[in-house]
Amino acid sequence: MWEIGHMKITKEVWQVGGDSLTAPEDAAIYMICFGEQAALIDAGTGKGHEKLISNIEKCGVNASQIEYLFITHCHFDHTGGAEKVREEVSCKLIVHELDAIYLEKGDSDVTAARWYGKVLEPLKVDHKITSFEESFLVGSRRIKSFHTPGHSPGSVVYLVESEDKKILFGQDVHGPLDPSILSNQEDYIKSLKFLLSLKIDILCEGHYGIFEGERDIQSFIKSFL
Numbered sequence: 476m477w478e479i480g481h482m483k484i485t486k487e488v489w490q491v492g493g494d495s496l497t498a499p500e501d502a503a504i505y506m507i508c509f510g511e512q513a514a515l516i517d518a519g520t521g522k523g524h525e526k527l528i529s530n531i532e533k534c535g536v537n538a539s540q541i542e543y544l545f546i547t548h549c550h551f552d553h554t555g556g557a558e559k560v561r562e563e564v565s566c567k568l569i570v571h572e573l574d575a576i577y578l579e580k581g582d583s584d585v586t587a588a589r590w591y592g593k594v595l596e597p598l599k600v601d602h603k604i605t606s607f608e609e610s611f612l613v614g615s616r617r618i619k620s621f622h623t624p625g626h627s628p629g630s631v632v633y634l635v636e637s638e639d640k641k642i643l644f645g646q647d648v649h650g651p652l653d654p655s656i657l658s659n660q661e662d663y664i665k666s667l668k669f670l671l672s673l674k675i676d677i678l679c680e681g682h683y684g685i686f687e688g689e690r691d692i693q694s695f696i697k698s699f700l
């Protein structure tokens with residue numbers, strides 16, 4: 476399935492980037508397309524940018540349909556490629572305000588860019604999420620964000636419904652927690668408990684792949700409690 480450059484989750488949700496799809500250091504990159512408009516969830520490191528664009532087109536989506544780049548959190552394996560994506564498709568970059576600070580400053584420590592031997596260039600954020608729950612219109616449908624701090628101060632998850640399934644983009648549900656990236660264990664535990672309460676059907680994780688079915692998802696999340 477990797478030869479075709481993406482993994483289809485539903486007829487309007489795909490994984491288009493990740494370690495075996497774009498570059499070994501990349502966290503997963505997901506795409507939704509609701510009618511005429513599409514959006515990406517996270518951007519990888521940027522090393523596999525050309526592959527990412529070609530993977531998007533292989534899903535039958537024109538890269539120019541991408542209106543938003545929703546960032547789950549500031550870490551470099553999710554954000555290093557954000558500027559390249561924006562330059563290519565001129566989409567809006569959405570980040571929670573508590574992680575946007577470190578992207579706008581170009582902080583290579585809190586964004587963990589240094590873990591990858593990289594420097595994070597300051598990044599302009601188009602919209603900062605400030606509340607616990609926000610909702611964005613993509614084409615004819617909505618994607619919701621929920622603030623789930625812990626792994627980083629401004630971590631968020633995004634929820635969509637597709638083919639009657641609740642699909643959650645929960646990148647880095649697994650952590651890790653580390654003082655250098657301002658993790659907070661108390662917040663993390665609270666956030667995991669909140670994720671359990673969402674009763675999702677499909678969990679799209681940043682590094683652990685895609686989980687389907689309530690039992691597998693609940694046991695994956697509970698394993699970090």
Ligand SMILES: [Zn+2]
Pocket residue numbers: 548550626647650
């Ligand atoms: Zn992370």
